[in-house]
Amino acid sequence: MEIGFFTTIGQRVKYFREQRNITVNKLATLSGVSQSYVRDIELGNKQPTIEFLEYICYGLGITLQDFFSDDEKDDDLTKAIKKLTPEQRELLTAFLQSLS
Amino acid sequence: MEIGFFTTIGQRVKYFREQRNITVNKLATLSGVSQSYVRDIELGNKQPTIEFLEYICYGLGITLQDFFSDDEKDDDLTKAIKKLTPEQRELLTAFLQSLS
DNA sequence: TTTATATTATCACTATAGCGATAATTTGTC
DNA sequence: GACAAATTATCGCTATAGTGATAATATAAA
Numbered sequence: 001m002e003i004g005f006f007t008t009i010g011q012r013v014k015y016f017r018e019q020r021n022i023t024v025n026k027l028a029t030l031s032g033v034s035q036s037y038v039r040d041i042e043l044g045n046k047q048p049t050i051e052f053l054e055y056i057c058y059g060l061g062i063t064l065q066d067f068f069s070d071d072e073k074d075d076d077l078t079k080a081i082k083k084l085t086p087e088q089r090e091l092l093t094a095f096l097q098s099l100s
Numbered sequence: 101m102e103i104g105f106f107t108t109i110g111q112r113v114k115y116f117r118e119q120r121n122i123t124v125n126k127l128a129t130l131s132g133v134s135q136s137y138v139r140d141i142e143l144g145n146k147q148p149t150i151e152f153l154e155y156i157c158y159g160l161g162i163t164l165q166d167f168f169s170d171d172e173k174d175d176d177l178t179k180a181i182k183k184l185t186p187e188q189r190e191l192l193t194a195f196l197q198s199l200s
Numbered sequence: 201t202t203t204a205t206a207t208t209a210t211c212a213c214t215a216t217a218g219c220g221a222t223a224a225t226t227t228g229t230c
Numbered sequence: 231g232a233c234a235a236a237t238t239a240t241c242g243c244t245a246t247a248g249t250g251a252t253a254a255t256a257t258a259a260a
Contacts, residue, residue, distance in 0.1 A: 049147040065168040080196045096180045
């Protein structure tokens with residue numbers, strides 16, 4: 001199954017898991033679900049319910065919103081803001097206050 | 101089941117549906133799922149898979165990301181930016197260009 | 201290589217997701 | 231009121247989600 005355009009649920013779980021350098025086993029433990037299940041999710045053999053994907057997101061240390069967020073789809077303004085340094089964000093905050 | 105803090109899946113589906121002034125029947129048709137199923141989702145009797153929630157989001161005319169997005173959790177900067185008028189966004193874009 | 205340990209693969213079983221059919225209820229219009 | 235059309239509620243059925251047990255495989259140390 002596809003999430004938007006970019007990848008499947010399973011590929012995305014695997015991506016986040018590998019980013020954190022943990023095994024399927026470890027993720028299952030952190031999430032409170034079975035190892036065989038996490039495996040099935042990653043392989044696309046099973047379609048998780050929201051409830052169980054939320055458990056896995058918890059194990060990954062992210063929210064469901066994070067899981068489904070797609071930076072590619074941000075508008076230009078949002079993309080630009082995400083690239084700012086903390087100092088630039090300070091400047092921006094000041095600028096926004098001057099607008100109101 | 102809770103999504104974040106604010107509400108359940110079912111309540112959220114219902115919220116979006118009522119915002120659009122359509123019946124459960126109509127949403128089911130638009131989504132390509134059964135009426136009894138949409139009903140069960142809204143009541144919390146069944147936990148939808150991501151796949152089927154995506155169908156329902158399609159029927160609602162939103163993305164999964166939209167469904168799970170929670171304005172409450174935005175940081176102050178993001179909140180401020182979302183409130184801008186188109187004119188103010190123009191100014192902001194110009195300001196951001198001056199930063200880089 | 202052998203033994204120990206951690207990880208991944210397999211599979212049968214139970215619980216539940218999701219549907220179709222249809223009954224019950226609501227919302228009109230006459 | 232009576233009747234029709236749409237919406238919602240109920241329920242049994244099939245497909246599949248999710249698990250536990252354990253087999254297979256990989257990793258590493260001696």
